[in-house]
Amino acid sequence: MSDKTTGGRPGNLPSHTRSFIGRREELGRLERDLDPGVGTDRLVSVVGVGGVGKTRLALRAAGRIEGAYPDGVWLVELSPLHTAGLVGLAVMETLPLSDRSTRPVTEVVAEWAEGKRLLLVLDSCEHVLADCVAFVEKLLPLLPGLHVLVTSREPLGLPGERVLCLDPLPVADDAVALFADRAAGSGFTLDDTNRPAVEAVCRRLDGISLAIELAAVRLGELTLDQLRGLLGARLPSRLDLLSARGGEGPPRHQTLRTAIGWSHELCAPLERLLWARLSVFPGDFCASVADDVCAGGPLPADQIPGLLTRLVEQSIVRRHVADPARYRLLDAVREFGADWLRALGEERTVRLRHRDHYRRLAREGCAEWNTGRQAAWCERVLTEHANLRAAMDCALTEPDGRVALAMAADIGFLWRHCGYLRDAQYCLDQALVNGAPPGPDRIRAVWTRGAVALLQGDLEVAANWAVRCADAAREQGDPVAVVAAKYLRGGQLALSGRLSEAVQVLAGAPRLPVRRDWFGAAQLQVRVALAFAHLLSGDQERARAVAEEVRASSAACGESWAGAFADSLVAQTDLVRGDILAAVANARTALAGHALLHNTVGAAMALDVLAAGVVAAGDGRRAARLLGIGERVWELTGRAQMDSPDLMATRRSHELRVRGEIGDPAYEQAYEEGRTMAYEEGLDYAAHTY
Structure with missing residues (x-):
């Protein structure tokens, strides 16, 4: 378990890997709404049909306003959730919070976030809307420094919610620019002669971002006129069994499903089958697992790597931003694949x-x-x-x-x-x-x-x-x-x-x-x-x-799991023996072992022992910082010293000794310096002790 950071700041926003086209007005409005120094809205929802660009706009705005939130901007991806009641847990797992107690999640998050100023981005809320409503409704009144940005196909419906209804891209400007940008990889260049055809394609796709991107990548195998004619034709009859579900939504949702349907139709049969089977992955996956899960029948395992590459080239499958060896499907594309998988039985x-x-x-x-x-x-x-x-x-x-x-x-x-x-x-x-x-x-x-x-x-x-x-x-x-x-x-x-x-x-x-x-x-x-x-x-x-x-x-x-605890125990006996250098060395070894396995309880215990060794070595200020770092890590676990009376008494004795060595004012200052360090920063500081 560790703090996530972006550019040295707390938070987990992904880096931007694609150009951001258009949306200047919406971006400016969202920035103002999210700026705690300008707006008064603490709950902002970006609402629109699937594929219209809600997530991309939200992340771009959150990234531009990141500096206004000293305790981080945190992206909580909800699309992988399929069980009710897990929204709070997803939030807690996203934050630098490794609570190990049995207390209610909202209570744990509220306690950790008290006094902090942070922005939560709850992405893709529509399928867990009731859980999101319950979580946000309970948390916002408790935390005046918390702001929440939601992306969803419908608003939460809570008092004070500011809703930005995201319309499709204007065809003549932003939609055409997006098409040209995404088609550039196929050698396409926008000019006055082909602009009318591009506008016709974008108009047929209702200016929906994802639909335009899926169409643009087809210029590698179709001419612009072929693409225009294809999109103007009737939805193929063998997609009718899926169009019934799409027809239940608003017209623009049907447009997106139609555009995805055309991408599906243009895929080779085995590409379509792999797309459908990949829909069972709730988040990202690696190619070797896709081989094992998706092979069978007419789809041989040895063909899956090549088919996966083709789906990436067609923007059906995306490479993971942080790990290019892993892949993912966008929500709307996954939904379509799941429908097709169901239709196939x-x-x-x-x-x-x-x-x-x-x-x-x-x-x-x-x-x-x-x-x-x-x-x-x-x-x-x-x-x-x-x-x-x-x-x-x-x-x-x-x-x-x-x-x-x-x-x-x-x-x-x-x-x-x-x-x-x-x-x-x-x-x-x-x-x-x-x-x-x-x-x-x-x-x-x-x-x-x-x-x-x-x-x-x-x-x-x-x-x-x-x-x-x-x-x-x-x-x-x-x-x-x-x-x-x-x-x-x-x-x-x-x-x-x-x-x-x-x-x-x-x-x-x-x-x-x-x-x-x-x-x-x-x-x-x-x-x-x-x-x-x-x-x-x-x-x-x-x-x-x-x-x-x-x-x-x-x-x-x-x-390493048990061994790191043993290192910490040996360090404590070193202290009793008076072998201070050995105690510090063994406590640092314990800390490294626990950090390797993201074991916050073990790391917190090792930090307490390390602080005791450092004060015994005569460096009270460093010991106070280590106690502050340790307190921050204990906060992540949810139960200080695991509620053990003996461990609590031992830590208190360390604190009293440090206070006695350097005095209360110096202790408070150094302790606070340690407590405000980010998790990784604190562990790095501790690792370089002596």
Whole structure:
């Protein structure tokens, strides 16, 4: 988890990769509406038919006004969402906020954003409109520094909402200019002789931006007169089955669907089939996954790379802005492809292929989690989050609950270790709601659900799942599962302050060879929890011995998750021994390991230890800054010190020592300097300590 930045500022706006044509009046008006120093509107909606250019206008205006929002402009892409109630979660995952608690999302976002000045851009709200209304309606009154920019086919309908109805481009000026710009790659040059034909094409397409772009790229294979004649003809009869749905909307929506339909008609048969099958991807995807999900029947896997290239050339598929190796479909194009897939009778089949691909991916990730591929798997999980969520949703809607349980166990485990605790909680609760048949999948699901509760600081819930996991492990008779179950009970006792009981439970776990899969990760976490309980009990030597053992096992496996926690625990025993340089070095190593896996809880704990080492070394001002950085990271987790009374008391003792060294005024100044650093900036500062 890290702050996203654009040009060194907080925010995540994508860079502009295409020229922006026309819309001067609308752009100027939107800039004024969004400028907090000029306008008084805090909710602005850009409304119009699909493909008219709402998102592009919104992002251009947001980019131009970015400097007015010191806490960032944040783009929340809602088109991948297919389940109700996830808008708030999508916002939280976009912001530099890795909350691990179970509190309501709006409460967490409101707490983080209090006193900040930021702009949220909620893009493509129409299919989750009710959720957007509920989220914005609750949040805006709580946060005077929050402004919201919406793009949608219809407004939210909230009081005080300023609506910019985006009309199609004026044909004689902006539409013609857009056509000429997008057709330039085919060698086309606009002049007085061809302008009338271009105007006729743009008029036929009602000035809708996406429709014009799709038509313009066809000049590589059609003459302008052919294109004009084609667009003037009747919609082909074999698209009639799709036009019924398009006919329900306004005329300009029908125009867009007709233009997309003509692009579809001009594609080769296998290009059309690939387009339809690609519609199952909710966001972006890579070519190798497209091969696996979309191949079959008349579409051989070895032809997909070439067909994908052709679809990119025709602007049906777009390359991802940040990662050219990944691809995406625009919303309107995806909708058309999904309609065609449904008409072909292939929708369920291809969705199940998508589900099964990500089912295998998650199973492979769990099998290799406790190895040197751990960091690579973490990055893969972050990249494929939207696809994993869609696959999980698909599994939960299928009648075979065993598949959903297995997927929730695997995906939930990966999400738990990669920062998506709320997603993990949701899918596991859904898969386990009606119980589960005995077997390894149930053990993994129950263990992961309890482990999620531990990181969320939800100790009562963790205790409940600990009992269920222990029962399931005994029933299964798997000795490694019995060891894994000890982590839940022992960890819950340690965080509750019942340290002697925690030591008894965790020390009693049988010592078995450490596996390389998810069970091995659980085995290491049992030992980490034991070292933690020894440390809080005051038994420094036992804590160090166990932590050193975990470090050795972690290094042998090549993993980092447990090893980084062990580094932090060793650093704390270094402090007690008075070996300050070792404490600082080990705390920095721990911080690097946690940063590698985007583990905010681990990073926050390591920062607390590092601050203690730095003040012991005599640099109170730097220690105060580190405590400020640590406080910012703890804020991202949602629960300071995981609500552990022992951890809170330890951090308070560090603060008091620093205050005593440099005085309250100097402490407050340095602490605030650290707390206001961006996440990456703060970690970089900490990494260069001594």
